[in-house]
């Protein structure tokens with residue numbers, strides 16, 4: 001069987017070129033006689049891989065020199081604890097709750113200090129982004145936290161909140177590298193790789209240098225201390241080496257396509273195709289307020305759960321995989337990350353048109 005169009009929210013589709021290049025190097029990485037999986041993380045070959053990955057990421061995002069890039073483990077969820085352990089000096093933080101991931105992050109931070117939920121969209125099942133232009137930012141907040149793209153609900157902050165001078169911390173797992181971003185607006189941004197970058201097991205943290213200190217909460221484990229990882233250049237212990245290697249290949253793929261400006265154009269074109277179909281469909285409808293729609297995750301429903309289930313099954317049989325919505329919301333969700341080709345979205349829309357004709 002050939003490759004399918006994989007609309008999974010994560011782990012998600014990777015560029016075929018990257019998978020092929022990795023396959024070609026699987027048994028013998030560039031004359032080393034071994035796979036990247038088998039080599040020492042202190043070897044010359046691996047040092048080159050991680051240096052190159054960081055340099056390419058810096059170039060793609062225009063990361064300023066006073067920011068550090070860390071390749072860590074534990075997924076995005078580990079950052080839910082690591083952030084407060086390292087950044088809560090006053091033991092206060094403001095959280096904007098726009099979905100399950102922000103909610104989980106807020107709950108975790110609550111173990112280490114006082115969490116103020118300064119805005120939320122839970123009243124309408126997280127189907128929109130609240131107005132964040134004049135928030136009640138806490139005087140003593142160590143940071144303001146957002147989940148920039150809500151993977152489950154399909155909303156995105158198209159404008160960052162006004163934090164009134166406080167440090168902005170963002171979970172960008174599902175919109176990482178999908179369009180240009182101004183890193184200087186954040187104190188810390190991070191994402192699990194398995195959504196838009198590479199294999200699960202890697203989380204990338206981009207953090208401003210002044211936030212990397214020894215002044216962390218008492219008994220913070222070494223493995224959860226940014227300073228230890230920053231001082232060791234992400235090689236404090238064995239890093240997720242193979243995952244970092246694949247991330248690096250994805251960075252090169254992004255560069256070869258013209259970088260993040262080009263990705264934005266591609267992603268807008270894909271999303272436009274799907275959203276404009278949804279907007280005129282008599283069977284399917286999008287579940288998100290138009291102004292807050294994500295370019296990456298597109299949830300939709302028919303309004304009939306039984307029909308939704310039939311759609312997901314029929315789509316699977318047609319080679320359109322993983323369209324079932326998150327278990328907490330039901331319906332369908334198409335994740336159309338960087339590596340999803342335009343043809344994949346065309347195939348999905350054509351299938352939806354056909355399904356609509358047959359079921360209306």
Ligand SMILES: *Cc1c(COP(=O)(O)O)cnc(C)c1O
Nearest residue numbers: 075076077101151171173174192
């Ligand atoms: C998937 C996801 C997470 C959780 O990622 P893990 O790596 O499984 O911990 C957190 N935040 C966002 C926005 C996500 O999409």
